[in-house]
Amino acid sequence: MEIRIPGTSAHGLHDILVQVWQSGAQNFRSGWAKALGVEWGSSEFARRHAEVAGLLAETIQQLHALPEAQQDRYSRYFPQWWTAVVQPDLSWADAGRPARVLVTQETLDHLASAADLLQSVLGGTRSAPVGSNLDGLKESCASWLDLLAQTPDEELAPIVREEIAAQIRHLLWLIDNAELFGTARISREATSVIGSIAQASTGLTGQDLQTGGRWRRGFVAFVAASALLATGATQLQTAIEAGSGVVKEISQVVESVTQ
Structure with missing residues (x-):
């Protein structure tokens, strides 16, 4: 069943x-x-x-x-x-x-x-997602935990890094319990994580260019996975192919603050 x-x-x-x-x-x-x-x-x-x-x-x-x-x-x-x-x-x-x-x-x-x-x-928003594939978001969460663990203390304050990691672990817990709490709770928590990462990215010292590049790529991938859950594959792919939508706009903002 x-x-x-x-x-x-x-x-x-x-x-x-x-x-x-x-x-x-x-x-x-x-x-x-x-x-x-x-x-x-x-x-x-x-x-x-x-x-x-x-x-x-x-x-x-x-x-x-x-x-x-x-x-x-x-x-x-x-x-x-x-x-x-x-x-x-x-x-x-x-x-x-x-x-x-x-x-x-x-x-x-x-x-x-x-x-x-x-x-x-x-329907089609983070409050009522139409997507159902959680694998991409789960993989992005795991990638971010690895990335945070590799971010030097001198690049980002450890307390900020650990706070974001705790949020991501909570998101993974929600994904593991999707049958109980649903996809909307996951989508809304993912949005909260996006905000935390975006805010933290402005605090990167910029001394490690490799870290900044990894954060930028990881951020865009996370936004894409979150949008995929909320809006579904068809809508997201259309937005990307049109060169518009949240993925492109946010990636441009992230690029401007992490370069």
Whole structure:
């Protein structure tokens, strides 16, 4: 059976809540542990549940970009979605509250409706990627970890280098967990990494010309891989062949600041 990867953060949130809801667990704690696939109370559980909260935050942010009437319609359900994620007033270990009562069918239906609307409106962007091949982005992440490790301390402050490396490792973690959190979360995190690399590139001392050249090539490759995920191969290839689009424009900016 083909595994479905969520296309928006709202789809990811919906699918996870459904897994908790359908888990058959006797309490919220066990339901969440089953849905997230890790032991309750572990560091990995905390990391994964925090990422679920991030899916909710991104969903709310994206819905605020819709026309006012649609914002008003869906914002009524924000408290219900938030409560489903954190259950602030109930004990997660209470055996009298099985995972089935975590959320209602109506709440899930409204979340699914919001997810489908966002997919329709934002399709082909980092918030609703139409690409599905993660291999290129994963390879680019690995290349960047190697490049950062080879960047001399005198060329870039070690704390900046390690901060970017931590972001990239988080991106790789999201790629490894794409079935759980979806491609939108990956695409948006890749955009954050692009911003960090671009900002850090302005801080290169320029004493090592070889390092600057590797950063420039690596940056363009990373942007291309990220755009490929968001827009799909056809759109990206068209932009490159036309000599326009984000890849060319950003590469020109990077070239100007790293030479």
